Amino acid sequence: MNEIIEELQQKLTNTGFKSSVVSVRRLPDIRRDFENLIKEGILNKDFYDEIVSRYELRWNFEPAVSSPSAESVIITAVQQPKVSLEFENAGKKYYAVIPPTYIHETDQEVLDVMSPFLEKHGYKACAAVLPSKLLAVRSGLAQYGRNNITYIEDWGSYYRLRAFFSDMPCADDKWQEPVAMELCRKCTTCIKKCPTRAISQDRFLVNAGKCLTFFNEASYDFPEWLDPGWHNCIIGCMICQDVCPANKDHTAWIMPGGDFSEKETSMILDGVSKDKLPAEISEKLQKVNMLESYDLLQRNLGALIRKKQRSAGKGKKKK
Numbered sequence: 001m002n003e004i005i006e007e008l009q010q011k012l013t014n015t016g017f018k019s020s021v022v023s024v025r026r027l028p029d030i031r032r033d034f035e036n037l038i039k040e041g042i043l044n045k046d047f048y049d050e051i052v053s054r055y056e057l058r059w060n061f062e063p064a065v066s067s068p069s070a071e072s073v074i075i076t077a078v079q080q081p082k083v084s085l086e087f088e089n090a091g092k093k094y095y096a097v098i099p100p101t102y103i104h105e106t107d108q109e110v111l112d113v114m115s116p117f118l119e120k121h122g123y124k125a126c127a128a129v130l131p132s133k134l135l136a137v138r139s140g141l142a143q144y145g146r147n148n149i150t151y152i153e154d155w156g157s158y159y160r161l162r163a164f165f166s167d168m169p170c171a172d173d174k175w176q177e178p179v180a181m182e183l184c185r186k187c188t189t190c191i192k193k194c195p196t197r198a199i200s201q202d203r204f205l206v207n208a209g210k211c212l213t214f215f216n217e218a219s220y221d222f223p224e225w226l227d228p229g230w231h232n233c234i235i236g237c238m239i240c241q242d243v244c245p246a247n248k249d250h251t252a253w254i255m256p257g258g259d260f261s262e263k264e265t266s267m268i269l270d271g272v273s274k275d276k277l278p279a280e281i282s283e284k285l286q287k288v289n290m291l292e293s294y295d296l297l298q299r300n301l302g303a304l305i306r307k308k309q310r311s312a313g314k315g316k317k318k319k
């Protein structure tokens with residue numbers, strides 16, 4: 001590992017980020033990993049294509065035209081909590097969680113740390129759209145859990161990953177077969193707790209076509225088989241992470257993200273279009289990066305509120 005990379009990583013560590021750096025020569029391996037999953041029938045090709053198109057992924061594993069002539073990929077991780085939003089509806093308060101990976105303010109922060117340092121050495125970095133979980137695991141930064149979530153020592157899964165292309169050379173890197181957490185050997189908690197049975201015993205790749213996240217990140221109607229009562233976050237799902245022993249020191253880490261009054265909540269639930277939202281609501285949503293997912297909030301928040309109303313109703317009946 002060359003001195004500049006070591007210095008860069010030290011700088012990132014000093015600022016609270018963890019990182020790994022690999023050569024772009026590794027990207028064909030990543031592409032092959034995906035192709036093998038499709039060939040072996042573990043990943044459905046149509047599903048893979050839908051993911052690529054839904055998230056506008058350019059997983060051609062090559063830098064965008066505006067990127068520097070890439071020599072390396074820098075993978076960074078920053079610790080992040082869950083964020084809780086409070087909504088008032090019919091005189092009651094409802095809390096909705098955003099999982100740790102969704103807030104992306106820190107992407108710019110990491111670039112702000114790296115760019116001046118790289119520029120001093122004549123290099124640049126720019127954001128890359130790459131499968132960052134797989135890169136983190138292959139480069140030794142993280143390990144897979146059985147739920148296909150990645151974990152970092154001492155951080156559990158409470159962090160956000162990001163990948164960057166750079167023209168900084170990387171002659172010597174760490175590159176390994178994907179590694180699973182030791183804890184998973186004797187644990188099946190997430191398999192038992194996943195409401196959709198998306199996690200299986202025999203492989204470390206969830207059936208993403210059954211995972212709640214896949215459906216509540218999409219704008220179309222939930223499929224009939226999906227019980228809206230399974231929803232537990234305003235977007236995504238935290239069940240398999242919250243029950244995971246690797247997260248036992250982190251699950252209580254929740255930061256308040258904003259309050260929405262009765263009137264503001266009604267506007268979201270009534271589906272007032274994004275361009276007609278009062279500035280205060282837009283700003284609050286923007287602060288937690290939920291304005292970009294606004295089209296999903298009416299359905300997802302409605303499902304969460306109805307779920308909580310149902311369970312409150314059941315509680316009363318029992319008494």
Ligand code: SF4
Pocket residue numbers: 145146147181183184185187188189190191240243244245246
């Ligand atoms: S719940 Fe258990 S099996 Fe699942 S990822 Fe965590 S340690 Fe592994």
Ligand code: SF4
Pocket residue numbers: 147193194195196197198199206210211212213236237238239240241
């Ligand atoms: S995120 Fe939720 S639905 Fe998806 S595998 Fe984990 S528990 Fe199951």
